[in-house]
Amino acid sequence: MATSIAGPVFRTGTKELYLPAANITFLRGRDPHHARFQVPLWFSKMDIRDYLWHCYGVETLSTRSYVKLTPVRPLPGHTPRRWHRKKSRKFMTVELARPFVWPAEPEDLSEWNADSVQMASKEQSKFQDAQGTTKDTIVNEERRERMREQAKALLEGKTKWKPAAKTFGTEIYSRQR
């Protein structure tokens, strides 16, 4: 599958792998002379060099590798004080022999329904905030406005204050949240 007849400048590995199952993810970058990939954790620099050469015909000059540690987080669910670290991720940046520029980001994202997804996620986060532990800190501006209008009408004498309704001798307090 290699495009160049002369072969790469590096020595390829001699172990023959017929059905490898490793997947790599090409990540967007700015530098046309470098390409960044997310690779399996067991991948070595020689692995990605030979993988790109045999599978894609891409010649690389050098490789940089970085393992990104995930932060320690509490376990999901109702398990307090149980901490867990998810699997790290490995990234490799290769120097390309032939430069490559990523295609431009699409300007119109309506094919992906980006607007509706964004509105939905905003609504969802709003709802989650109203259910969360800090829900008492959320100020309902709309209710404040309504109270202000009621107070103003009362002061101007447009409406008259009535005491709470009495039914069967007990007071029923109705409070609108």
Add this chain to the structure above:
Amino acid sequence: MHCTARTLLSGVLTPSLTRPTTLPPSFLLPALQTASFTSTPNPLARKKRKARKDNNPQRGQSALHRTGLKNEKLSVSLAHLPQPVLDPRQRSTVEVDVDHGLWDFFPADRSCMATPADLSAHGRAWTVGELRNKDWDDLHRLWWVCIKEMNRIKTFAAERERIGNMYGAHESEKRIVEVKNTMKAIKHTLTERWYAWDNARNAAMEDDEINMYADLDNGEAAYIPKAEEEQNLAESTPAVDSTLPPPSNQPPQQETRA
């Protein structure tokens, strides 16, 4: 402390160490190679620093405190250094080759990722029954098609996640399922094929008519039918008693069944 005689005597054997204190950057080298036409000392020539007693000519130079070039005279001033082009629009554009291998990470129209409609435009996975008719080269090729397809799907997913708030994850997962089923079917077919080969090998080891150690490249036959073998033996060894009547090679008479 490990000391050899060589390291101990190095100060005595090498009379004077006159190394350049700091080398200028490589792009300044042509500027430094100026032919002098006067006998006056070149002002650009670097002064040889007196060797200190600790034999460290770089004493007092610090990268942190920017004291590296304090006593050095360069042929160019810092004002004449090349300036980086900070505006990306003014930089020269890079021409990408049409046959660059990294295009295989992108859709056929060479946009940066596939739309959900494109992602869901796929059929079913290959079944084991279909793959049984394929030879190893076809299966191998199909495996690598699957690997590249998975890489492509994952690249689209990473790009979607980078932009954020986009549909397409569901379609992407549905496509991954079909690709993985194809890969499973390939492995299934090859495993079946291996067991078929292993069963045949075991059967051959128990069969007298088959020579497991035949050298097929030199024309030796692996399958030697028994009747032929006996005939060969009979031809090679002459009959012991020629007075006996020849054996009747008549086939057994067919049984008549009621």
